[in-house]
Amino acid sequence: MVVLGCLQSIPSPIPTKESPSSSSSSPSSWSRSLGTRREAIMFGTCFVSSFFSFTPAFPSAIAQQEQDQFQQDEERVVHLFQDTSPSVVFIKDLEIVKSPTSSSNESMLNDNENTKVEGTGSGFIWDKFGHIVTNYHVVAKLATDTSGLQRCKVYLVDAKGNSFSREAKIIGYDPAYDLAVLKVDIEGNELKPVVLGTSRDIRVGQSCFAIGNPYGYENTLTTGVVSGLGREIPSPNGKAIRGAIQTDAAINSGNSGGPLINSYGHVIGVNTATFTRKGTGVSSGVNFAIPIDTVVRTVPYLIVYGTPYSNRY
Amino acid sequence: MVVLGCLQSIPSPIPTKESPSSSSSSPSSWSRSLGTRREAIMFGTCFVSSFFSFTPAFPSAIAQQEQDQFQQDEERVVHLFQDTSPSVVFIKDLEIVKSPTSSSNESMLNDNENTKVEGTGSGFIWDKFGHIVTNYHVVAKLATDTSGLQRCKVYLVDAKGNSFSREAKIIGYDPAYDLAVLKVDIEGNELKPVVLGTSRDIRVGQSCFAIGNPYGYENTLTTGVVSGLGREIPSPNGKAIRGAIQTDAAINSGNSGGPLINSYGHVIGVNTATFTRKGTGVSSGVNFAIPIDTVVRTVPYLIVYGTPYSNRY
Amino acid sequence: MVVLGCLQSIPSPIPTKESPSSSSSSPSSWSRSLGTRREAIMFGTCFVSSFFSFTPAFPSAIAQQEQDQFQQDEERVVHLFQDTSPSVVFIKDLEIVKSPTSSSNESMLNDNENTKVEGTGSGFIWDKFGHIVTNYHVVAKLATDTSGLQRCKVYLVDAKGNSFSREAKIIGYDPAYDLAVLKVDIEGNELKPVVLGTSRDIRVGQSCFAIGNPYGYENTLTTGVVSGLGREIPSPNGKAIRGAIQTDAAINSGNSGGPLINSYGHVIGVNTATFTRKGTGVSSGVNFAIPIDTVVRTVPYLIVYGTPYSNRY
Numbered sequence: 001m002v003v004l005g006c007l008q009s010i011p012s013p014i015p016t017k018e019s020p021s022s023s024s025s026s027p028s029s030w031s032r033s034l035g036t037r038r039e040a041i042m043f044g045t046c047f048v049s050s051f052f053s054f055t056p057a058f059p060s061a062i063a064q065q066e067q068d069q070f071q072q073d074e075e076r077v078v079h080l081f082q083d084t085s086p087s088v089v090f091i092k093d094l095e096i097v098k099s100p101t102s103s104s105n106e107s108m109l110n111d112n113e114n115t116k117v118e119g120t121g122s123g124f125i126w127d128k129f130g131h132i133v134t135n136y137h138v139v140a141k142l143a144t145d146t147s148g149l150q151r152c153k154v155y156l157v158d159a160k161g162n163s164f165s166r167e168a169k170i171i172g173y174d175p176a177y178d179l180a181v182l183k184v185d186i187e188g189n190e191l192k193p194v195v196l197g198t199s200r201d202i203r204v205g206q207s208c209f210a211i212g213n214p215y216g217y218e219n220t221l222t223t224g225v226v227s228g229l230g231r232e233i234p235s236p237n238g239k240a241i242r243g244a245i246q247t248d249a250a251i252n253s254g255n256s257g258g259p260l261i262n263s264y265g266h267v268i269g270v271n272t273a274t275f276t277r278k279g280t281g282v283s284s285g286v287n288f289a290i291p292i293d294t295v296v297r298t299v300p301y302l303i304v305y306g307t308p309y310s311n312r313y
Numbered sequence: 314m315v316v317l318g319c320l321q322s323i324p325s326p327i328p329t330k331e332s333p334s335s336s337s338s339s340p341s342s343w344s345r346s347l348g349t350r351r352e353a354i355m356f357g358t359c360f361v362s363s364f365f366s367f368t369p370a371f372p373s374a375i376a377q378q379e380q381d382q383f384q385q386d387e388e389r390v391v392h393l394f395q396d397t398s399p400s401v402v403f404i405k406d407l408e409i410v411k412s413p414t415s416s417s418n419e420s421m422l423n424d425n426e427n428t429k430v431e432g433t434g435s436g437f438i439w440d441k442f443g444h445i446v447t448n449y450h451v452v453a454k455l456a457t458d459t460s461g462l463q464r465c466k467v468y469l470v471d472a473k474g475n476s477f478s479r480e481a482k483i484i485g486y487d488p489a490y491d492l493a494v495l496k497v498d499i500e501g502n503e504l505k506p507v508v509l510g511t512s513r514d515i516r517v518g519q520s521c522f523a524i525g526n527p528y529g530y531e532n533t534l535t536t537g538v539v540s541g542l543g544r545e546i547p548s549p550n551g552k553a554i555r556g557a558i559q560t561d562a563a564i565n566s567g568n569s570g571g572p573l574i575n576s577y578g579h580v581i582g583v584n585t586a587t588f589t590r591k592g593t594g595v596s597s598g599v600n601f602a603i604p605i606d607t608v609v610r611t612v613p614y615l616i617v618y619g620t621p622y623s624n625r626y
Numbered sequence: 627m628v629v630l631g632c633l634q635s636i637p638s639p640i641p642t643k644e645s646p647s648s649s650s651s652s653p654s655s656w657s658r659s660l661g662t663r664r665e666a667i668m669f670g671t672c673f674v675s676s677f678f679s680f681t682p683a684f685p686s687a688i689a690q691q692e693q694d695q696f697q698q699d700e701e702r703v704v705h706l707f708q709d710t711s712p713s714v715v716f717i718k719d720l721e722i723v724k725s726p727t728s729s730s731n732e733s734m735l736n737d738n739e740n741t742k743v744e745g746t747g748s749g750f751i752w753d754k755f756g757h758i759v760t761n762y763h764v765v766a767k768l769a770t771d772t773s774g775l776q777r778c779k780v781y782l783v784d785a786k787g788n789s790f791s792r793e794a795k796i797i798g799y800d801p802a803y804d805l806a807v808l809k810v811d812i813e814g815n816e817l818k819p820v821v822l823g824t825s826r827d828i829r830v831g832q833s834c835f836a837i838g839n840p841y842g843y844e845n846t847l848t849t850g851v852v853s854g855l856g857r858e859i860p861s862p863n864g865k866a867i868r869g870a871i872q873t874d875a876a877i878n879s880g881n882s883g884g885p886l887i888n889s890y891g892h893v894i895g896v897n898t899a900t901f902t903r904k905g906t907g908v909s910s911g912v913n914f915a916i917p918i919d920t921v922v923r924t925v926p927y928l929i930v931y932g933t934p935y936s937n938r939y
Contacts, residue, residue, distance in 0.1 A: 073386070073699070074576060077538060078518035085517075204711075204847050205704035214599050215588050220540045221517050222561040222598055225703060227846045248848040248876045250561045250598020252588070263700060275841050275878070285848055285876020286840050386699070387889060390851060391831035398830075527912050528901050533853045534830050535874040535911055563874045563911020565901070 172302030197266025212258025485615030510579025525571025798928030823892025838884025
């Protein structure tokens, strides 16, 4: 009844944003569209204020002076997110459902009616050459595709904060560790790779931070502590991934492949699974990440050979 | 399978407190009822202590001296709760199931057998005149009632900490933003309105605090960080509410309409929805609040006109 | 649909560790088994590093110097876990499914094919004599066993960090407070009992820490705040346990009977229930612990008389 669920997000019937890159890059346009209305309503507020002498208090200058230790800790988390989130990407698995009228694959992926979303996940920028690390299970359909209809689109930001999206190719994958490497054409966009930490000296109780796209909500930050170490979680090939990091930071469907980060902003794991009711992908507070040391050992072989070390001949 | 669930609590078959106001106002009576028993048991403990020479250690005076930074941060959260929770109310939707024998509406609502609880939610005190802000979906049955059998009861505390409950009237509502304003007769009780913040300068990673009544458990505090900004969530009229705040603070069924608070104790949003399995209302760690700036623009019109600005003619 | 679920973990079809004590006591053996491989792969990493000039940055010496307040708070939690986790035990309910070929009960419990796991839970070391406190519902089958086939095995560590397991006997239990006391033969192993706090001066908003074995993942730490006080939760005998502590620290199936700890490392409650969908045991963020003052009043009678104070004649 309760199973260890992988965290690829399957499209659901609820309304989600159609274009993640545009929505994250244009909060200002949203603010502007409400500008006129806001002014008009401010007038309304004034009218009401004179009508009711006891209106709710608004934040005073004193509040700005309360910048003590408590807020400094918050600042640390805010900056940690700002520093690390540009290295996290949003991955959409697409299936071509109509015969393309255009001969270009790239144009097919421009959010038109020729594709449907098969699932979503997260990933992170490995290096400046456009290599993206994610879970194997996020791109398993593309990896095992024989129809030629599977595609994978990555939404990312460059080092200057510009959002863009690219179709990605699979460079290599290892189901035994639930890892895959994608590559996107960066075309002059400078990327901001993650800073890698080590999972060797992690201790239960230290703070950790997950960034990813649960249910397609991009660049979501969730926080918690390291709950346990040396866990075993099932891998897509049916064997066990050992040494997994357990955390109570909320990890939900769609978080798969995103980074687990320590308080220095270093990646210590790849968010992979939650222990939950079958099929829901709803975080239980018992969540797992593949330790980064395993990733560091595996990814170079995936980049160079396309397969894990054990299969390199 | 997984849907964005609104967070009104529907009565469940588990045992809940019948009268929230009395239980919160009389913890002392519960302590007293155990007084005699406690003394008797203390004797028992002493007896056992002499029997076993190695009893568990009790907190020493040294513990009281450990008041360092770590505990100061805790103090901040404790005081934040104490300062803000008197502004949070518990809302019960009632339906009259029998013909009242009394002619007074008020007497009908005194927890007698004439009413059944249709759902519960949260709200917060907007001003000293007894205006309460909550989600529209918490009071939708009353708002659209044509039978005359729907009622709404609010449990609140005054500025001196005295608990009381009142039947509330709906002053105005806006399904497009999932907001409603209730009014209770304060009859000389001085209320403590919330302190409003702004949602303009919120940043991902800052701490936030939700106060509400999940599953009817009054004045529940849950904590987390701001997980994302500029989200879209569905409104009761089927359109999207834009600019929603995402948080990993646990928000469950019954939290709807309660405030999301920053570390200064200022309200930055109205807790409204969680992303979860349909029908459960169980928090997934992906939870949403309507930004307070939207509330500040909308509520004055609801108070004065009973409808949003766009419908004021 | 949504019920208050007790948190004993029922075995699920997912792969779990067969022998918790060996896995926790031998992380080094696991490291060793990967030793050779690791060296080989380090070579691989170097090779790739020379191939790609822009490899991801590794943690620098500067990171080690960032030991500021933020990290000091983390250190506190890390040490709190290290100090308190040796007092937390893992409890397995076993049922004998075959006629034992051996005449010794102890040998039957050595993880052989003669037993199947009926459920798992948590507990904590009460004193140096081997008394273990847990929830009654964790060991209810053994407590009410008439077949003679129920067994209970406890996995624990001694004060020197050595893991061992023992069959436990039930010394006493009180369904009204969902408490039970077990006893294990300590045979020269020195135990580390918990440090008891008091639940009298707990305040909403203070930090709290749950240690237990959700879904069998041993020695899991989850963190949160005290969400509410004076709650009522149903007890196994159908009555209400009053004064329960509510927390948003994740508490899942298998956490039952484990300690809830304050930031001084003192036990303030026994994790007992979560408010969730029936049958899932998945944490909702609305979780409950029996207050330690109730435990302190009850346990001595269970140790001496085997029954609560009210039944002592």
